[in-house]
Amino acid sequence: DAGITQSPRHKVTETGTPVTLRCHQTENHRYMYWYRQDPGHGLRLIHYSYGVKDTDKGEVSDGYSVSRSKTEDFLLTLESATSSQTSVYFCAISEGAVGTGELFFGEGSRLTVL
Amino acid sequence: AQSVSQHNHHVILSEAASLELGCNYSYGGTVNLFWYVQYPGQHLQLLLKYFSGDPLVKGIKGFEAEFIKSKFSFNLRKPSVQWSDTAEYFCAVNEGSARQLTFGSGTQLTVLP
Numbered sequence: 063d064a065g066i067t068q069s070p071r072h073k074v075t076e077t078g079t080p081v082t083l084r085c086h087q088t089e090n091h092r093y094m095y096w097y098r099q100d101p102g103h104g105l106r107l108i109h110y111s112y113g114v115k116d117t118d119k120g121e122v123s124d125g126y127s128v129s130r131s132k133t134e135d136f137l138l139t140l141e142s143a144t145s146s147q148t149s150v151y152f153c154a155i156s157e158g159a160v161g162t163g164e165l166f167f168g169e170g171s172r173l174t175v176l
Numbered sequence: 177a178q179s180v181s182q183h184n185h186h187v188i189l190s191e192a193a194s195l196e197l198g199c200n201y202s203y204g205g206t207v208n209l210f211w212y213v214q215y216p217g218q219h220l221q222l223l224l225k226y227f228s229g230d231p232l233v234k235g236i237k238g239f240e241a242e243f244i245k246s247k248f249s250f251n252l253r254k255p256s257v258q259w260s261d262t263a264e265y266f267c268a269v270n271e272g273s274a275r276q277l278t279f280g281s282g283t284q285l286t287v288l289p
Contacts, residue, residue: 093275104182104266104281105220112275120276152219159275164210167219 065089066168068153074174081140083171085153087133093156094136095120095165096128098149105152111136112159143175178203180269182280189257190288197252197283199241199267209250210268210277211241220266226250237261259289 065088075081085094095110097120107120109128117128125147127139140147150172154165179202189195201207211223224235231243241252250267267280 095277097279102185102281104180105279107276107278110275118275121278154220164222164225165212165220165277167221169219 066153066155066166068151068168068171070171071169072172074176075143076176077144078142081143081173081175083138083151083153083173085136085138085168087136087153087155089155089157089166090133091155091157091166092133093159094130095154095156096126096136096138097152097154098122098147099152099170100149108138108151140173143173145175147173148175149173178269178271178274178278180267180278180280182265182267182283184283185281186284186286188286188288191259192256193287195252195254195257195261195285197265197267197285199250199252199280200248201250201267201269201278202248203269203271204248205271208270209241209243210270211235211239211250211252212266212268212279213263214266214282215263223252223265257285257287259287261285262287 067086069084096108097105106122111117111130129137150170153168181200209226212220213223214220226233234240264282264284266282268277
């Protein structure tokens with residue numbers, strides 16, 4: 063399995079609080095992604111990174127921000143969590159651009175916003 | 177924007193039955209196509225991928241998929257399913273020059289022993 067660690071794995075928080083999810087990789091892959099998985103919607107891309115300090119928005123980026131200060135870490139922040147952000151969040155990595163290879167996924171982080 | 181449709185939301189089969197899961201996409205240019213599987217409680221993993229060449233692609237665990245460009249389809253098949261194939265299956269598409277992978281909504285496959 064690819065060396066991807068997500069933390070925390072489970073979190074319950076209240077509406078309006080900030081939340082940060084961390085993705086750590088040991089593969090030295092250039093590309094990192096944050097997806098959310100919701101029933102009936104599959105996986106939707108939130109943000110991705112194509113290098114240190116290089117990030118871009120995905121399909122559902124509103125309410126989320128990201129940072130990548132080191133190759134191995136990609137942080138997803140919910141500045142003020144809302145109930146609609148209750149979801150399972152997956153981090154993924156790829157060595158090259160996604161069109162050249164496969165994504166490797168982390169174990170997921172389940173976030174519940176009350 | 178690119179969209180990916182998986183029309184079968186839940187498929188229930190008995191062991192040894194044949195499987196075909198549909199996947200259609202909307203982009204008319206060059207595409208890279210993927211099928212991922214998520215076993216219960218696990219993360220997604222790659223089943224197979226198509227970039228170019230032979231439109232019939234073979235993957236792990238006896239799965240295969242056929243790219244039919246004229247139909248914008250990339251259907252997943254397996255001749256004889258097993259109980260251990262119970263999982264959720266996701267089709268995903270990358271427009272050739274894009275950095276993003278767009279996933280379908282998934283098909284839950286339940287195989288009855």
